Amino acid sequence: MMCHFTSLKRRMNLPVMMALLFVLTGQPSAVSAAEKTSAAKPTPEVAAKIERAKAAIGTFKTALQSALKTAIKEQGLEGAISVCNVKAPAIAAELSQQKDLKISRTALRLRNPANKADDWEEEMMAQFKARHKKGEPLTPMAAYKMEEGEFRFLKAIPTSGLCLKCHGSSVKPALLTKIKSLYPMDEATGFLAGDLRGAFSVTISPDTLEKR
Numbered sequence: 001m002m003c004h005f006t007s008l009k010r011r012m013n014l015p016v017m018m019a020l021l022f023v024l025t026g027q028p029s030a031v032s033a034a035e036k037t038s039a040a041k042p043t044p045e046v047a048a049k050i051e052r053a054k055a056a057i058g059t060f061k062t063a064l065q066s067a068l069k070t071a072i073k074e075q076g077l078e079g080a081i082s083v084c085n086v087k088a089p090a091i092a093a094e095l096s097q098q099k100d101l102k103i104s105r106t107a108l109r110l111r112n113p114a115n116k117a118d119d120w121e122e123e124m125m126a127q128f129k130a131r132h133k134k135g136e137p138l139t140p141m142a143a144y145k146m147e148e149g150e151f152r153f154l155k156a157i158p159t160s161g162l163c164l165k166c167h168g169s170s171v172k173p174a175l176l177t178k179i180k181s182l183y184p185m186d187e188a189t190g191f192l193a194g195d196l197r198g199a200f201s202v203t204i205s206p207d208t209l210e211k212r
């Protein structure tokens with residue numbers, strides 16, 4: 001199911017954030033694209049967390065896609081939308097617990113306001129969009145940061161053909177009515193194949209003292 005679940009804790013308060021932004025100015029490696037060759041090489045500790053986050057996203061993506069495909073096959077597109085709200089949070093919660101991290105999806109243009117990005121996610125997605133516009137492929141695009149021991153990872157989600165049925169510019173009227181009734185604030189239509197649809201977000205809490 002491609003629907004959503006979100007509960008990333010907004011950990012940082014504004015003054016801390018502003019101070020950090022100030023400190024980090026001019027040091028792109030501190031908040032950098034994970035896959036960019038220009039970025040400083042991550043420490044082994046960070047590299048291990050990047051791999052953990054990527055693995056969790058891979059599992060999440062596969063689970064969402066298979067749930068979505070099954071729901072569409074069994075209940076059609078309209079039915080799939082109703083199933084979304086029930087199954088997606090369950091998948092995300094189970095995976096988060098299993099992998100000892102928090103995983104969710106977010107976007108700049110939302111269907112469900114509960115998936116709203118925080119400041120860092122929003123800024124990184126704006127950068128993804130700008131880099132994509134300049135011709136960089138979305139597929140390996142990602143960003144990470146490590147702050148006070150908390151690791152965060154964000155990976156771009158491109159729009160594929162299947163997504164257009166519910167997020168494209170010619171969503172069937174009956175389906176659109178159903179979407180609007182569940183999500184009156186929906187902003188997540190009008191996407192084209194290949195557009196940045198949103199991002200997977202992973203947070204790994206600070207390690208325990210012994211592990212550090």
Ligand code: HEC
Pocket residue numbers: 002003004005068077078080081084085105106107109110111112113115157158159160162163164165166167188197198199
């Ligand atoms: C059956 C219709 C349907 C299809 C097909 C579909 N989505 Fe969605 N999508 C939804 C619904 C409904 C939500 C809102 C879920 C919720 O309540 O969290 C959503 C939410 C999302 C979100 C979370 C951000 C937001 O806007 O709330 C992302 C990201 C997303 N979809 C990406 C995709 C991608 C990528 C594809 C194609 C692989 C896709 N969707 C296919 C219906 C669909």
